[in-house]
Amino acid sequence: MTDAAATPPDETYSYLGPAGTFTEAALKQVPEAAGRPWRSVNNVGEALADVTSGRSVAAMIAIENSIEGGVSATQDALATVPGLRIVSEVLVPVNFVLVARPGTALEDVRVVNAHPVAYAQSRGWLERHLPEHGHIPSSSNVQAASSLFDPDCAADAAVAPPGITEHHDVAVLAREIGDNPNAVTRFVLVSRSRVLPEPTGADKTSLIVELPSDEPGALLAMLEQFSTRGVNLSLLESRPIGDALGRYRFVVDLDGHIADERVADALLGLRRTSPNVIFLGSYPRADQREIEYHAKYDDEIFIEARDWLRGLLSGEPD
Secondary structure: OEEOOOOOHHHOEEEEOOOOOHHHHHHOOOHHHOOOEEEEEOOHHHHHHHHHHOOOOEEEEEEEEOOOEEOHHHHHHHHHOOOOEEEEEEEEEOOOEEEEOOOOOHHHOOEEEEOHHHHHHHHHHHHHHOOOOEEEEOOOHHHHHHHHHOOOOOOOEEEEOHHHHHOOOOEEEEOOOOOOOOOEEEEEEEEOOOOOOOOOOOEEEEEEEEOOOOOOOHHHHHHHHHHOOOOOEEEEEEEEOOOOOOOEEEEEEEEOOOOOHHHHHHHHHHHHHOOEEEEEEEEEOOOOOOOOOOHHHOHHHHHHHHHHHHHHHHOOOO
16 A cells, blocks of 8 residues: 555545554455555545546445445445446454553543444443443544544543554553454445456346335335346345435345346346436455356346247247
């Protein structure tokens, strides 16, 4: 990683900073970002603005957490900022440490500084070991720790990433304080590229879909576009559109690549029935798990059906 100042934008990668965040850890897993300049930003909006303005070639952002589900700020931004594509995904195991200024003991802690998501994922541990503690929200996990050295800081300790000691002179009071040892956050690398990664057989496609109307069966009709073609959904979440109460869009992750016949056919069905379908990209799954589906949904089945119809229309003999 190098400094992003005065660097060509086609070489710069943006991420939610400062250094030491889980987002930075995710970006470290991207081979093409190695040795390139990285630009630390304050929020998802700033990261995506870097990409749309051309300031950065791509941005790493969190999109889903195994404990709390989708990251609403990211989902809403991807729905409203045009011209973006997800080109890859990364999984980062998430756990936390409790840190304090050197010389502070666990029994001295009365107030804890923590990002709201980190606090929610470690609240059980904190309530068991610090039952009378107070909480001050922080803008990021790293900022929670760095703020301990601010003269006006009212916190005695902070919930932070395990690698925080590489960046700040803090004492670790406790390790692995996350309530779920299996917690994982999914990050995506977002760019303006229209070049689709080649299908691997272990792919994911992300969409945002609006229903054509608010009436009984509208959601079922949308889901049938996938089920009748053997396409499994790994994520389905609703987010308010914002123009009226009760109006929602759906964030969808499905198994497969747009180049797969069953997926392409499902997208055609969606486009015919939904007023707005945003294609966010097809890209390799981070877990590299090969997609399984019934043989009746093989590419060859769809191709043969189209050839059969074409023959009927052209008057070819049976």
